[in-house]
Amino acid sequence: MRILLSNDDGVLARGLQALERACDGIGEVSVVAPDREQSATSHSLTMHHPLRPVRLGERRWQVDGTPTDCVLLAVSALLADKPDVVISGVNHGPNMGEDVLYSGTVAAAMEGLALGIRSIAVSFAGSVLRADALLDDQIPHLSNLLRHVLALPDFPEGTLLNVNLPAVPADRIKGVKLTRLGRRVFSDSLTPMKDPWGRQIYWIGGGSVAWSGSEDSDFRAVHDGYVSVTPLHLDLTDRDRLDDAAKWWRPL
Numbered sequence: 001m002r003i004l005l006s007n008d009d010g011v012l013a014r015g016l017q018a019l020e021r022a023c024d025g026i027g028e029v030s031v032v033a034p035d036r037e038q039s040a041t042s043h044s045l046t047m048h049h050p051l052r053p054v055r056l057g058e059r060r061w062q063v064d065g066t067p068t069d070c071v072l073l074a075v076s077a078l079l080a081d082k083p084d085v086v087i088s089g090v091n092h093g094p095n096m097g098e099d100v101l102y103s104g105t106v107a108a109a110m111e112g113l114a115l116g117i118r119s120i121a122v123s124f125a126g127s128v129l130r131a132d133a134l135l136d137d138q139i140p141h142l143s144n145l146l147r148h149v150l151a152l153p154d155f156p157e158g159t160l161l162n163v164n165l166p167a168v169p170a171d172r173i174k175g176v177k178l179t180r181l182g183r184r185v186f187s188d189s190l191t192p193m194k195d196p197w198g199r200q201i202y203w204i205g206g207g208s209v210a211w212s213g214s215e216d217s218d219f220r221a222v223h224d225g226y227v228s229v230t231p232l233h234l235d236l237t238d239r240d241r242l243d244d245a246a247k248w249w250r251p252l
Helices: 013-023 067-078 104-114 132-150 220-221 239-243
Strands: 003-004 028-034 053-055 058-063 086-092 118-125 158-165 176-178 183-187 190-194 199-204 208-212 226-232
Touching: 003 013, 003 067, 013 028, 013 086, 013 132, 028 067, 028 132, 058 067, 067 086, 067 104, 086 104, 086 132, 104 118, 104 158, 118 132, 132 226, 158 208, 158 220, 208 220
Parallel strands: 003 028, 003 086, 028 058, 086 118, 118 158, 176 226
Antiparallel strands: 053 058, 158 226, 183 208, 190 199
């Protein structure tokens, strides 16, 4: 099996190293990842300057672009053969609820999906920088999960799997749950300040976050100590609203 790994935290990220270890023995691993932090870049492409991939070793490149750039470049130019699966992560922090709309980690997997490749996004629902030992402890568990998922005889076509690992020791993981997206609400995430010349600037980030969701939501599963696996797809059509259009839509 040919496995392409990417991420949005950069080619030197601890989470990517953990994912490489988890994939050891599953297949032939290639890494194409950004040369720096690219969190919250979503599914953006670099269109205003050329990309410069730098080969770091056998089947390993860094790219001065976004996670989406990395997967597109890997499949279209850098790899001799099309990968059988794209796995993105392990992200330094959760990607649940509305996070998936902003996440570069999920976007890299989405690009794999758009290119017709089975894709998986993996995130650690805690700070990897502050919980290295917890993630290392979970590597065998993650490896088993990936082996199981990739061996499924009917891996859903047109769907990526968004995996969130709970920030608990491996022996306290209660199992794996199939989930739906929960909801996330940020408070005070926009911080006004002044630059050194006294001009008004704003910093996006920080603040506090509140999670909510039904019993089968990703947030609830991770909160309760389960690995959350949420199927996602590219089609954003609200099919329920199409089906009940007679209730709310007036033809022109």
